[in-house]
Amino acid sequence: SAVISQKPSRDICQRGTSLTIQCQVDSQVTMMFWYRQQPGQSLTLIATANQGSEATYESGFVIDKFPISRPNLTFSTLTVSNMSPEDSSIYLCSLSSGGNEQFFGPGTRLTVL
Amino acid sequence: EDQVTQSPEALRLQEGESSSLNCSYTVSGLRGLFWYRQDPGKGPEFLFTLYSAGEEKEKERLKATLTKKESFLHITAPKPEDSATYLCAVQGSSNTGKLIFGQGTTLQVKP
Numbered sequence: 001s002a003v004i005s006q007k008p009s010r011d012i013c014q015r016g017t018s019l020t021i022q023c024q025v026d027s028q029v030t031m032m033f034w035y036r037q038q039p040g041q042s043l044t045l046i047a048t049a050n051q052g053s054e055a056t057y058e059s060g061f062v063i064d065k066f067p068i069s070r071p072n073l074t075f076s077t078l079t080v081s082n083m084s085p086e087d088s089s090i091y092l093c094s095l096s097s098g099g100n101e102q103f104f105g106p107g108t109r110l111t112v113l
Numbered sequence: 114e115d116q117v118t119q120s121p122e123a124l125r126l127q128e129g130e131s132s133s134l135n136c137s138y139t140v141s142g143l144r145g146l147f148w149y150r151q152d153p154g155k156g157p158e159f160l161f162t163l164y165s166a167g168e169e170k171e172k173e174r175l176k177a178t179l180t181k182k183e184s185f186l187h188i189t190a191p192k193p194e195d196s197a198t199y200l201c202a203v204q205g206s207s208n209t210g211k212l213i214f215g216q217g218t219t220l221q222v223k224p
Binding site (some may be wrong): 031033041042043044045048056058092096099100101102103104105106107109 | 156
């Protein structure tokens with residue numbers, strides 16, 4: 001199965017700043033996704049990262065707040081913009097390699113002060 | 114609206130004490146039901162996919178079953194290393210790839 005890495009693994013940021021999270025896969029994959037896991041909560045899909053086109057966002061998430069790039073079939077970034085303490089979460093990328101199941105990266109733990 | 118509810122929220126077992134975790138779901142056209150294991154500070158680890166009622170999958174001490182309204186994750190003779198949060202998710206036919214997750218069951222197995 002594909003190896004998924006995320007950078008950074010964790011970060012502490014100040015209110016009002018932005019953080020870009022990278023997701024790298026060691027093989028080409030069709031579909032990549034970004035999820036958020038707030039403290040004590042389960043995972044919620046932010047958006048589907050589409051290669052060569054704009055991301056598809058879920059209800060409650062907007063491009064201005066969470067811009068996503070997918071320049072090729074092995075890499076994607078998620079930016080958390082103008083952060084507030086409510087953005088403190090674990091951010092996870094996942095991929096689907098052809099079947100319906102998804103495989104997740106190790107996550108990025110973000111704390112906003 | 115697609116929805117997943119897991120119970121119990123937390124479960125404490127003695128080593129060797131078998132039990133089951135429940136995942137109840139409502140979904141428009143089930144494309145798949147998924148079980149994941151999540152250890153603290155890590156991303157979810159894929160365990161099983163179930164596609165249709167009556168289907169069963171096994172892996173070591175874990176067995177997942179599926180009916181039209183719920184899924185069970187049976188844990189037989191658990192060991193302390195089985196301690197983790199177990200997540201259930203569904204994918205409906207109206208969504209492209211989107212997984213709807215339950216809140217999870219946190220399992221603690223004491224030696």
